[in-house]
Amino acid sequence: MIDFSLNEEQKALQQMAHEFAEKEMRPRAAEYDKGEAHPDDVIKKAFEVGLISCDIPEEYGGGGLSHLDTVIISEELAWGCVGMYTSIMASSLAFTPIILFGTEEQKKKYLIPFTEKPGLSSFCLTEREAGSDAGAIKTKAEKKGSEYVINGSKCFITNGGVADLYIVFANTRQEKGIRGISAFIVPGGTPGLVIGKKEDKMGHRASNTAELFFEDMKVPAENLLGSEGMGxxxxxxxxxxxxxxxxxxxxxxxxxxxxxxxxxxxxxxxxxxxxxxxxxxxxxxxxxxxxxxxxxxxxxxxxxxxxxxxxxxxxxxxxxxxxxxxxxxxxxxxxxxxxxxxxxxxxxxxxxxxxxxxxxxxxxxxxxxxxxxxxxxxxxxx
Ligand SMILES: Cc1cc2nc3c(=O)[nH]c(=O)nc-3n(C[C@H](O)[C@H](O)[C@H](O)COP(=O)(O)OP(=O)(O)OC[C@H]3O[C@@H](n4cnc5c(N)ncnc54)[C@H](O)[C@@H]3O)c2cc1C
The missing domain is CATH 1.20.140.10 (Butyryl-CoA Dehydrogenase, subunit A, domain 3)
Structure with a gap:
């Protein structure tokens, strides 16, 4: 059975997202396109109406929306200002590995805060020498006792410098190629996480894009997502x-x-x-x-x-x-x-x-x- 109609809840979500885009995003779009400032005020309002944490499961305080609900909302937000939408979407991109592969403890510790106060997160895969060929990343994570020490860098990272949480992909076994890559949860402000230059972009200027450097950045072993090599x-x-x-x-x-x-x-x-x-x-x-x-x-x-x-x-x-x-x-x-x-x-x-x-x-x-x-x-x- 094929049904192209939206149910009443989906229509309400679509309308809510559309009104938000029309009233809060569009009127500020040109200003944030020209300027250097990050649209923290719009992100805060988006949080207040549940648009930041809408795809976090309900058991962790989020909206628990389906994928279909999410794309309906996404179209409206991008219609309002796709630069601001990129900040919100990149944050969901970083929640997804935790939702899919996080332990119960990791989900509680790292997802719930995003449902309690405004914040953004970052997904950090791309490096200068590893873009489309993401399996070629050189950032290294070495296990030392109960922690990993991460060294390397990432480029073009959305929300870099304004995020409260980073999902960082690094090699725990370089010789194993893509099977040596692991994923780590890194809270913003972790010593050794150095924010590089903010990129001056052609478009999506309301979203922050930055380089990141990891200089002997220590991450507790319990912040590994899944197991080593699953990255x-x-x-x-x-x-x-x-x-x-x-x-x-x-x-x-x-x-x-x-x-x-x-x-x-x-x-x-x-x-x-x-x-x-x-x-x-x-x-x-x-x-x-x-x-x-x-x-x-x-x-x-x-x-x-x-x-x-x-x-x-x-x-x-x-x-x-x-x-x-x-x-x-x-x-x-x-x-x-x-x-x-x-x-x-x-x-x-x-x-x-x-x-x-x-x-x-x-x-x-x-x-x-x-x-x-x-x-x-x-x-x-x-
Ligand atoms: C504004 C912005 C925000 C971004 N945000 C993030 C982020 O939050 N997190 C993150 O990890 N990354 C992010 N990226 C990185 C983005 O995902 C990469 O730029 C993208 O994957 C391409 O990699 P590259 O730029 O190194 O280009 P390259 O991989 O060097 O590609 C250059 C060209 O070669 C083509 N090419 C490469 N390989 C092949 C092939 N096998 N066959 C045919 N053509 C090929 C490409 O399609 C492209 O046209 C962002 C990028 C930008 C510009």
């Missing part, structure tokens, strides 16, 4: 779950661009009529609407599979890849429909276009998503 599996299982929300972010950005383009082309008059009446314009708007809808269906399908506990690596990759490609295509086309006005910072379109680009890069580039999809679609070749 790569933890990272991949996490990303399988969090790629659909990136796709949902793409749908939100694309929908915002489409809505602005419709509004503009209905009122902009050239050659004596609204430009929406030119067939070229209306066909472009129709194409964008089709793609936004198609992307949303891929995102919802991946989330639905996750909620059923079914295998969803390929579908999550499709949702992320298609959703972010649609965001990029739609923002480029929509900006063109605004002509010179689209290029000006007085209009929201150029920000949407700059923001769309990152969705094709982080949480695995779209080339890597295509590799994942192709591997499954083609299957073994004799």
């Amino acid at each position: 790569f599996k933890i990272a991949m299982r996490t990303l399988d779950q969090t790629r659909a929300p990136v796709g949902a972010g793409g749908v939100g950005v694309a929908r915002a661009a489409l809505e602005h383009a419709i509004e503009f082309t209905k009122t902009r008059v050239q050659f004596g009529k609204p430009i929406a009446l030119f067939q070229n314009t209306s066909f472009k708007l129709a194409q964008m609407a089709m793609e936004v809808n198609a992307a949303r269906h891929l995102v919802w399908h991946a989330a639905w599979l996750m909620d059923r506990g079914e295998k969803c690596g390929k579908e999550s990759a499709m949702a992320k890849c298609f959703g972010s490609d649609v965001a990029m295509r739609t923002t480029v086309e929509a900006l063109q429909l605004l002509g010179g006005y689209g290029y000006m910072k007085d209009y929201p379109m150029e920000k949407l276009m700059r923001d769309a680009k990152l969705l094709q890069i982080y949480e695995g580039t779209n080339e890597i998503q295509r590799l994942v999809i192709a591997r499954e679609v083609i299957g073994p070749i004799k």
